[in-house]
Amino acid sequence: MAFNPLEHRGIPLEKQVRSWRELNIDPIDPDNADPYTRCRVITMNGIEVEAALFNHHLNRVCADMEVKQKLAEVRYIEQQQQKAVNWLLPGQSSVLETTLAYEQVAVDLTGWVARMEPDPYLKQAYEFGLLEDFDHLYRYANLFEMIEHRKAEEIVDGLTEVMPGRPTIQHHRHPADNLNEPYDRTTAAPLSKLHALTIMAAEQQTMNYYMNVGPQYMEPIARSLYQEIGMVEEEHVTHYESLVDPGETWWERLVNHEYNECYLYHSFMETESDPRIKAIWELHLNMELAHLHVACDLMRTYDGRDPESILAPELPTPVTFEPNKQFVRDLLATQIDLTKLGTGYVWEAHERFEKIQRELMGGHPPASEEVITEHRDRMGGDYRLETEGPHPVERLRD
Template sequence: MTFNPLRERGIPLDKQLRNWRELNVTPIDPDHVDPYTRCRIIAMNGIEVESIMFSHQLARHCPSVELKQQLAQVRYIEAQQQKVVNWLLPGLASVLETTIAYEQVAVDLTAWVARMEPDPYLQQAYQFGVLEDFDHLYRYANLYELIEHRKAQKIVDGLTEVMPGRPTPRHHRHPIDNVREPYDKSSAAPISKLHALTIMAAEQQTMNFYMNVGPTYMEPIARRLYQEIGLIEEEHVTHYESLVDPGETWWEQLVNHEYNECYLYHSFMETESDPKVKAIWELHLNMELEHLRLAVELFKKHDTRDVQEIVAPRMPEPVTFEPNKAYLRELIATQIDYTTIGTGYVQEAHERFEKLQEALMGGEPAPSDQVLEENRGKAGEEYRLETEGAHPVFPLRSGS
């Protein structure tokens, strides 16, 4: 039977509060966990954080105390969900190990979305961004070997290759060239709206993570690399958030956020290999079904349309974490030299791009190049992880 979250009943809101014992979940074992279980945890943390921050922004624009109170009740439960999800990560992992896992999420989640996206312009945005995340993974893997003397293979487990993408120093663009054209809310496929929210949330949490953990390192090269890639994550959030139609009402956005949470919890429940984590996905899905119901009620009060006009009539195919090696190699072969100009893409550097590069670099190599040089000097070669099994190639869709 097709799962339709608009027709399912979840746990009543007044039954969703959990006590300290229930919130104190057992973290995953980093030495035995499926790397994609870790990826699902990181991805859902980003989704929950986005939901909480969106709710705060909505509350700041609401004159009604009663409405603020309703948002606060749901938001508190969302905050409990976020704590449970993020606290599944083990305290044993170093910040850099978690960073590499964040980049594995960015690579394989964005690649999957790019493969599934039906709109050629939106698909191009994901293809463009994923080649940069791919290179970030490569740079952090070299930093990991340089300062912790360990291999990223331990974390990604060969599911994601570690090799150069679009060179990180070439990611620094003039800010106006990071803004894309939004989808049209009246004609965009419902799945396109979910894709945009998902990748925006994932990149936003990475931006926030790097802003906060970067200065906690003592090693100068680590501090510099986090600073550089942290600036690029700001570009990525701009890139992805601009895909969302700003003409969507607050209530429409609220429904889309809650529907997307249902979609992702359902997807991860369907694909999770760890029974304890799977049980959390199922519990949170049943909570989110009620959050969606409440959001739909608010939509009906404040919007004249039928909610069926803005969401998918049935749950789309599950989001799947899986290797994307062939697809990424195909993108590297065809799009490695892309940059942006205005809301489009070009394969040649242009004056605005070159001026920003000159001003930012100041005549010195970027930290992302310095980390490769230092690791080559210490280890004799830079770290890479290229694996077998990069076929069959997933075809690039039209318009890419």
């Protein structure tokens, strides 16, 4: 049945504060939980972090004390939600284990969005980033086996393949080539706006995670790999955030953020396999419904516009974590050599790309190449998890 968030009031804002005991939720079981439950947890953590950061930025440019007070109330609840969600991750999981889950999110969430995106230009942006995150999963999987002597199969459970994507060495571009043309807020489909916010927030959370956990390792190859891929995540955040129309007003952006949270919590409530976690998604959805109405009231007051003029009349098809193996393989076979030039996509390396490659490499291979070389030297080959037959590019080359 169609669900329109604007027709539901949710839990009143003044009744949403939870005690410490209520927030201290038992984490998921790292050995028995559905891998996609963990993916949903990681996704919603990124969404809640983006919600809080956006609210803070709005607070910094807002002069009206009554509005600032209302933003502070909502922001406090968003932060409680973030703690409840992120604390679902089990403490015994290593940083690398969680990293593999982050990259599984990047592959299968971006894959789903790319498949569903109605705008060809935006779809290309998601497909482009997907092949890079797919390669990151491969590099980290090889590091995981060398450092922890475990296989990524334990984490991704065969739902996501592990094999080379667009080589990470090719991800390092001139900063100007990470920009994209934004969608037009007056003509873009409401779904396109939700997609852009979702992937932007997920990549932002990955960027933040890597920049903080990378130095925790003692092994030089691990420190170097997190540093390198962390810089690619900076590129990805630029890549995705530039898709959002900068002409949107603060109030319009606030409404879109809150509507997107409703969309994702509703999606995950509908698709969650764990009843206990499903109840958390349902609770947070009912909180976000009230946040959405606060944002809509602010837009009516300060923008003089009706939120219904920019929102979909009902939530789109639920976002679903599911295997994207054939989709990824098709992209590997057709787009692996693609790169960026300005806001466009080209097949050949160009002068600006080659110049920054020389500056960054300094005549030496990066960690993303060294981790594979070291794995092959130690173990006689690289680690892969190919469930659908040989790598499509290598099959074509053969």
